[in-house]
Amino acid sequence: MRQSQLFTKTRREAPSDEVSKNAQLLIRAGYVHKEMAGVYSYLPLGRRVLTKIENIIRAEMDKIGGQELRMATLHPSEPWKQTGAWDGVDVLFKIQSRTEKEYALGQSEEEIVTPIAQQYAHSYKDLPIALYQIGQKYRDELRAKSGIMRGREFGMKDMYSFHTTQDDFDRYYEIVKEAYFKIYKRCNLDAKATEASGGSFSEKISYEFMVLTDAGEDDILYCDKCDYCANVEVAKNAEGDACPKCGQTKLQKAKAVEAGNVFDLGQKYPKAFGFTYKAEDGSDHYPIVGCYGMGTTRLMGTIVEVFADAKGIVWPEEVAPFRVHLIEITSDNADVHTEAAELYRELTSAGVEVLWDDRDARAGEKFADSDLIGIPLRIVVSEKTLAAGKFECVERVSGKVEHKSLSELIGRLTS
């Protein structure tokens, strides 16, 4: 895309009421627009990042047999009343319609997905099933905070699985855990799985996926010799204790963001809806249900928090809005523009996503904007690179500079 066509521009200052690093940078770079506390619109650059994150999650959920659907977000009140959540969930948005009907806005979708599964799963042969969607969620938070990381409207992948036995849920949880770790890895994030309390969702155990960052709202204890990790709230140990799992070293404490969670919901929802299946011997049983959340907008905010530096955002390659930021240094020498146009054509036809800064602006402004926007590889075309016969390539994350010919570039970017 030609940057002269992009309708957003960078800004020097974020709104003064915006204290989180992720929202400040995302607003300044033109990724998001704040509508009110806890609600953001995603502008073209932000929409691109969000779509990449969603596609990573979608691919990994599909690989483990997740079937994608799109459930309603405007819910009838009846299923919420049936499970007791109409009065029990304080963040539930309720709506009174003109027709005197009451509706809820989806804050999680157990009340919708359980009757859907019930419609089709009647026998043990129909189980297990895993259903997921990627879409908007709404929560009436008393206080929205942390920029795009805790909102009143936010993007989320939510998956629900239905099993005949606890063992089968446990088996599937391990599969989902591996898929979650793959997603974090593709986002360059280092995540740890903890055990934590079930919260209001469930009496049973739940699991959280934590990413270490100072912007985190949670405190965790972890061991750097093994995979032990626990939320401080439920941990039986304290900082400095020997690791209760491997014993090799002392536990460390850190701030972390919850970037995913799993709830073992047991049979609560099937019981509320009278959802049973026939076992092989003809007897009726309630399925065991698991719920697997991952906030897409929260993941985007977490990535900004973890990788940003003093100059701006630093996107990992797989989630960046573009792979290459092509900077054309405005020049009286028409060959510079011709060369930039040619490189843009070559790269895009090789399938590389390029943001081409073809604006009539000073080099310093273009570089500062490029640092703020945070695309992984910057390629500079100028009179100097023209004379040298090679393009200047700068890695955003390291600042490392290399000089490459067109064929070397294509080779690197399409390998």
Add this chain to the structure above:
Amino acid sequence: MRQSQLFTKTRREAPSDEVSKNAQLLIRAGYVHKEMAGVYSYLPLGRRVLTKIENIIRAEMDKIGGQELRMATLHPSEPWKQTGAWDGVDVLFKIQSRTEKEYALGQSEEEIVTPIAQQYAHSYKDLPIALYQIGQKYRDELRAKSGIMRGREFGMKDMYSFHTTQDDFDRYYEIVKEAYFKIYKRCNLDAKATEASGGSFSEKISYEFMVLTDAGEDDILYCDKCDYCANVEVAKNAEGDACPKCGQTKLQKAKAVEAGNVFDLGQKYPKAFGFTYKAEDGSDHYPIVGCYGMGTTRLMGTIVEVFADAKGIVWPEEVAPFRVHLIEITSDNADVHTEAAELYRELTSAGVEVLWDDRDARAGEKFADSDLIGIPLRIVVSEKTLAAGKFECVERVSGKVEHKSLSELIGRLTS
């Protein structure tokens, strides 16, 4: 995908309260699940169709310079109060939060997109811009009807364009009109553009895109010799009059579905928000705004209404959930299964989307399900086709039967 893995099943009967053909068939075939009047969840097959429709629209909007974003759907009340729509739009859902704040649910997004454009467009050099999104809309309809075609929650593509002059809007409207016709054509729909009243949105003229079908809620007058078409509500002529445009024949009357619309919003919204741009001579002006809607779920319902036959749904190729329905006729001869598995592998690795009916069920049941689900090409693998050395291929739309070898099939499906 293996059909034995698909969690939905077909049903003989639709819910008795569902009178529209589109919802009856979509529910019976397992595409959608009704949550309440006017609100449906989209199950895996339905989600696939919706994604295809969205991708067609996205491609055509991108081609005409539309920049995709995702605006909030939970809106602060302030911009709605600023334009007068808080009290003026009867279908606006309003929410009272725990924090005593009032919110609206997006039923259209002029109140959100105008301040976004205002943030970035300051000069005539920044215009025109065209911003679009694909997502959920909410309307507090007194009576939801026509299945997925008029809902309280529905999917929509909405685009908004900002121009310096009326001429520039008129120029861009013609471009969007062509893009809309391309979209309908890719969905196999024959659409006509009418002039209609502006409704509550605008005092100015609006345009509607009408698709002829008996399920339509509108009556139109059209000429089959030229492109004249008008909504009966605003037409100055009557059925049987000579065409006012070409005069060659008499006007005909028909039922039609509004499958898209355009509103020339003039300067209403920029005036409400004090959004001006600097012209070349330094003077300040309000931009002219256009709004271009196209319901994605409504388009899906329209396609069902237009093409369905007595046996079930008939999807046009570009929007079908799968390209091929591979029917394996259950047999004691293990070679039938091996051959079906091999064909599935070959087709999917050639990039063809295949739903493989590998269930242990009678042939008659499989064919009836296949007719109901409506995938364009059915390929049958049975002892008979094994003996013949060719696969039986049946076109859903025509019932035409052909016999083809693997290489002939691959050739046809990947050309």
